[in-house]
Amino acid sequence: MSKGFCENCNKLVEYKIQEINDCYEIRGKKYNYKEVKGYCKNCNEEVSDSKITDENLNRIDNAYRTEENIIKIREIDEILKKYKIGKKPLAKLLGWGEVTLIRYLNGDIPTRPYSDELYKLLNDSNYMEELLEKNKNSITDKAYNNVKNAIKKLNEITFKTDLESEIELIAEYIILIGKEITPLALQKVLYYAQGFYKAFFGEFLFDDDCEAWVHGPVYTKIYDKYKIFKSGNIQISIDYDVSDIIDDEKKKLLDVIIKCFGYYNGKALEKMSHYETPWMNARNGLRVNENSNNVIEKDDIEEYFYRVKEKYDMLNILEIKKYSDNQFNRVIGI
Secondary structure: OOOEEEEEOOOOEEEEEEEEEEEEEEEEEEEEEEEEEEOOOOOOOEEEEEHHHHHHHHHHHHHHHHOOOOHHHHHHHHHHHOOOOOHHHHHHHHHHHHHHHHHHHHOOOOOOHHHHHHHHHHHHHHHHHHHHOOOOOOOOOOHHHHHHHHHHHHHHHHHHHOOOOOHHHHHHHHHHOOOOOHHHHHHHHHHHHHHHHHHHHHHOOOOEEEEOOEEEEEOOHHHHHHHHHHOOOOOOOOOOOHOOOHHHHHHHHHHHHHHHHHOOHHHHHHHHHHHOOOHHHHHHHOOOOOOOOOOHHHHHHHHHHHHHHOOOOOOOOHHHHHHHHHHHHHHHOO
């Protein structure tokens, strides 16, 4: 449990988290963001904690970069991992000073031209290949070969997965990492991943809607693909590494969701989802065993998981376990 200093109690105390809509002014322009505040569980006065301060600074930074379309730190880091290149070699390929990327990764905000150049590298491996061939003499042979091989692998993966949607790739990752996942459990893990990713990162993992079936939230595309396995564990074999395709931020969240929910069986997860308002709202007015393809509204998912995050004082994704444990203990005896 997080602790902070309460001036009213004059000691370190446990606190609860609340998010409020706020704005921050930079050079005369206001940027909206959700501010985190901590309140003492004893007296309800606001507490101070460096973790809250750091989180709010990070949120302000992300709000500014999003509004101004400036590349984020995690996206720069993604470029380095995507092309298997170091900070200094990449700066040399770009014709920048060696410490430029180091400064950006430490929090300095790039100018728009520099940001645009990085976005081109992030989104277009062909542009990276052009830059590599044009400036290959500025880096070592080892660095050149690493990038060349990374681009080749990216192109192979793109070719092999051009028919795979985002939700299908994420489902494959869950199946492979979870190891013992039934079709019923997969549906619920996808649902929890969708909700918590939205709560923590402000966007959904994938565009697909889920439907409020008798046995809980269901993504029909995934149901059709894996229904052949019925109640058994899903077995798949693919000729590419799906972990190379999904970005690191998503993988970190998925790894936590798999650990928090993936070890429960499908029936337990089904029961847990039945006591959550998104599924209940979509089933309103239906009999218990009445078939339905009513869509669980994304707004309901967003609202519910934001409230869960706030209720359980979650400052990071590792704290999702507080909810999964509590929800399981709550419904298992019902």
